[in-house]
Amino acid sequence: MSDVPLGVIDATIRAATPIGLAAIGELLAERAGILNIGIEGGMCLAAFAAVVAGAGSPVAGLMAGVLAGILTASVFALFVIRLRAQQVIVGTAVSMMALGLSTVLNRVLYAGLSAAPQVHTLPPMRVPVLSALPGVGQLLAQPLPTYVLYAAGASVAWFLYRTIGGLSLRATGEDPSAVRAAGKDPALFQWAALVVSGALTGLAGATLVVAQAGTFTENMSAGRGYIAIAVVALGRWTPAGVLVGSLLFGAASSLQYIVQAYGVAIPYNLTLAAPYAVTLFVLAALRGSHRAPARLGRTIDLPG
């Protein structure tokens, strides 16, 4: 009884951490009215950056991932905010470019090797006393990025609901002309949201390498960016909801673990499809997107 649930909780949090990080970032962008499906590619490119810089130390890997994430998000922001191009299309393009680039660079740098090099991974950080608690203790015996996720969730919640800047950012996603009328620049909030979102996406990608796999494989993000977008909808566009949503997705992903542990005869590929199907099902059950920011995905109208 005791070993298996612990393993499941651990697997849940492992799967939930990168998705939660990316989803918290995406939440910020979506509250500012921006739908960035480019985070899938951003995550992969960041994972690659992490393996390159991670040769030095895992923390350097994290930093490199964050930078790569910010860079990818800035390209997206440039086209979407400055050049006013359609968000979903630019997101697709940025995703393709970043995914392709990570593959190309991987072949360029590690052409002679059979795979990208191994890097040291971050050790779990145990919170004294609390991590020894049965069950929930597992939440507090995780590598650094998981704690960043907790902190990011809390600070995004604080920013969105307890500061004037957060209020303005939320208003940007609902009605940018009202923000402009209040003497503020909605584009500025969108830029800021995207840069922070890029940093968190990058951290999510780096987490895959320096906190989990220890190496890079091509197409490593494997749809986690897309899942993060679904998780934002799943979480009804609130930080707490997004955290719960990513844990739910993590739990659905750890299904394969349970299946193995209990010897249930469900084909492996079906357990892989399950999290996506479950996400769709929950989205439908929650009645989809009617609580989305009113101007989500739309380019801001020019003044006048």
Place this chain on the structure above:
Amino acid sequence: MTRDTPRQAGLSVLMVLAALLVAAAILRSAGYDVTGAGIALWRGALGSSSAVISATLKRATPFLFLGLAVAVAFRAGVLNIGADGQFLAGGAAAVAAGLAMAGQPASVTIPTELAAGALGGAAWAAIAAWLRSRFEVAEVVSTLLLNMVAVNLVGFLVRGPMQEPTHAYPQSGILPHSARLPSLVAGEQLHWGFIAALCACAFAAWSFNGTAAGFRAKAVGLNPSAAESAGRISVARVRAIALITSGAIAGVAGFSEVTGVTYALYEGLSPGYGYMAIAVALLGALQPTGIVVAAVFFGALNAGADAAQRDAGIPAATASVIAGLVILGVVTTPELHRQFRRDS
């Protein structure tokens, strides 16, 4: 259609050239022999009649269908990012039909496979349409998720119910000859799917403007509120029909690929075709004639990238970097800008 077509075409060509230059610069800085790669790319794509027919046009076929599929949805303002999943669903259905009809003559088998492919793709898209109308789930999110489900479902099928008889490889049984599309030119790999795709584009070119359904979709895509108010058009209905039609065309793309090229279903059937199809549709300005040109370009790009990887060691993924650059270039040109500024 629009007055600016020549200008638009000029801009598209310019964007493609710019994308190629950027890609070349990246490869050069990585220490590759760019000239050698360029030659290999040319040879692989256009260097001989065999390269054109067996490589470029063969690889252009799925892009013709999928570009058209994406355009049908985009024209109505539906952001169908799920052509990949619909392609897989259509391919799986076509293979299942083909295997089930072993022993029947081709004249019966192939139409059945075609119908199965179209239905498979349409059904997969219909899930998203249903989730939209019944549960208000945005198509962008649902079609993306359905892509992931489709990939894993195909993975399950080729390891489970549809696995080939020896159970050694993760793929379906091989389609019998009566279930394959005949080749178009003797000795070459190009199959009749290419002609079917051209016919589909020709039909679309007529129906986009000549039929009530095409006209309604265009009106809804350009200005849903005017379509609703002045045209008494049910925007939700038109969008659902566009999405399902788009899925059916993507399903036919899957049919054409399994019956004309692979003769079997396997996991990697689509190396991101559905996403590249977005580039094809946009580069073609959502017009069938433009899509034909863009699809042949993407066919050549992929054929050339294969050759460049083989001969000069350039990673084939360079093609997707170029595709991304092309979308970014095109999406900021004024024509498309107008088309997509006011989406749903």
Place this chain on the structure above:
Amino acid sequence: MLLGENGAGKTTLLRIAAGLDRADSGRVIVGGAALSGLRGRPIRTQGIAVVSQHFSLVPTMTVAENIALARRGTIRRFSPSRAAPEAIEAAQRTGLAIDPDARVNGLSAASQQRVELVKAIATDPRIIMLDEPTAVLDPPDAEKLFAWLRRFVSGGGTAVVITHRLREAMTYGDSITVLRRGRIARITDASVPSETEVVTAMVGEVPVFRVSTPSRSAGPAAASAPVVLSAAGVTVTRAGIATLRDVTLEVRRGEMVGVAGFEGAGQADLLRLFTGMVTPSRGVVVAPEHVGFIPEHRHRDAMIGEMSLRENFRLRDAGDLRGVIDWRETDARTRNAIVTFDIPASDVHAAAATLSGGNQQRLVLARELDGDPPAIIAENPTRGLDVRGARIVHDRLREGCTRGAAVLWYSSNAEELIEFSDRVVACHRGTLREVAPTLPAIAAAMVAAE
């Protein structure tokens, strides 16, 4: 005080002065410094607060959140529990009542206007610019507002108020600027001129609409004509708010009925009842199957600029089209419309966006009047048109009426309504009342129930 008729350029001038729009030429000087290159840039930093006619409130947020939105700072603390008392405190300075916890999209136009004013005042501006602030306010609230404005001005502030109400301008203003068709017609000290002087400056020597027009329909004879449009005891509810309450109206064959009312008074839903776009929650609506409909927002609701003239022509009732489109027949009808409505277009393939606003409106009219529909609904059809453009619209509507159509139209210009309608009804907060076709009667009915 800034006065002028509809379309005289008041709002444009105010937006440019506030830095919200950029002028094609010339300079704007605020407090001695020129505003330049400010398109789309924030202006609150200059201490200018603007209240536009179109509300700039976030509909999905609460009143308190909207008021806090105007405050500066990024990580400055925002507390929902403290925002409410702060909002009330700001409101109390003016005496205007607001409910800080209410969501804006559930508020009436008058409440939204109060929130908008409190929001502007809460920022402690040096200059305040108000565009038609009293248009949707109740008279007592309007008085409170002006009382506050007087205190604000005597405390050293500057206020610019756009109004079309002469008496307001003359009672509360220090100086009056009259605009006419984009030019300043007169600037004067508020205490000097007589009302007639100002009116003359507003409308010009010749009243704009006193031009030769087709005579009215038979009048009394129309009373026996069959009823084409009718609404009986109709109530329309949107998101729990009644936009129309127990409204009854009949429009007969060959009759032209004008509707007066401020934005949000209910006339929009009243007109759209007969097009089938608004469904009543109570009551009975009778209308013919085909109704010519000229919506107020041309670009949003009536036409698609990217489409060609013939496509826009074909757009009408495209929802009922089946199979293949007969473009030849559409082309013939479009060409016919181009000729009869005198639309300066080279051919039917030209994009509608290439036409001027007035010609676009003609295209819409041509399409909607094509086939002589038994009823015509027109929402503010002369909005944004010059005098000539307006005249064509009037003539065509009148013609349709003479041919036997029932015409129901709304205009924000009361003089126009009086001039061309057989009868005038006024909307106020979702109720409807027949009024005498005179300016004072209409104005009174628009601001207060009986």
